[in-house]
Amino acid sequence: MPAIAAAQENYEIQVYPSETTKKGTTVFELHSNFTGSGTTARTGSLLATNGAFHETLEITHGFSDIFEVGFYVFTSDRGADGYRFVGTHIRPRIRAPESWKLPVGLSLSTEFGPTNKAFDESELGVEFRPIIDQTIGKFYWSINPTIGWSVKGPEAGKGLDGMMFAPAVKLQWELN
Structure with missing residues (x-):
């Protein structure tokens, strides 16, 4: 079932569950989001974001019972x-x-x-996303406390000052 989400990051597309894609299965997803209230003018090298439609193609393949690899193509x-x-x-x-x-x-x-520096000053980024979740009856929760940093760009090489912490939380109650 599709979810509606509010996020500050232009390409944040979901709060992940801990479950991985089944072995031998390939999943194609199209994530669409719209920035209804964003920047209205260019900021440095960054294009304005207000009114932008973002489409992300995600292709994920399960290589084993516990390991998957996803590939994303981002557009605006x-x-x-x-x-x-x-x-x-x-x-x-x-x-x-x-x-x-x-x-x-x-x-x-x-x-x-x-990433294209017209959309993200960090031209090459890395993030680690631990994922913790649980289902209790009809209630489901997931926490993704993401830590990221720039490998290439103005924040690269700044140690802890250049790191980003972006926690994401999902709470869900099943109605039926």
Whole structure:
């Protein structure tokens, strides 16, 4: 079931569950978002974001019962700026096997890739996303406390000052 989300990051597309894609399965997803209230003028090298439509193609393949790799292609369409290629990322993810019998779901995702500096000053970024989740009856929660940093761009090489912490939370109640 599609979800409506509010996010500050222009290409944040979901709060991830700990479950990985089944072995031998490939999933194609198209994530669409709209920036209804963003920047209205160019800021340094960054294009304005107000009124931009972002389309992200995600292709994920399950390589084992606990390991998957996702690949993203990011694009943007904003009126006078036209339809633009933004960048690509690759996202390997591994999860704790069910045999561990943990009380929560647990996985670790790493995402990295280049982006066009007209959309992100960090031309090459890396992020680590621990994923913790649990279903209790009809209630589901997931926490993704993401830590990221720039490998190439103005924030690169600044140590802790150049790091970004972006926690994401999903709370869901099933109605039926």
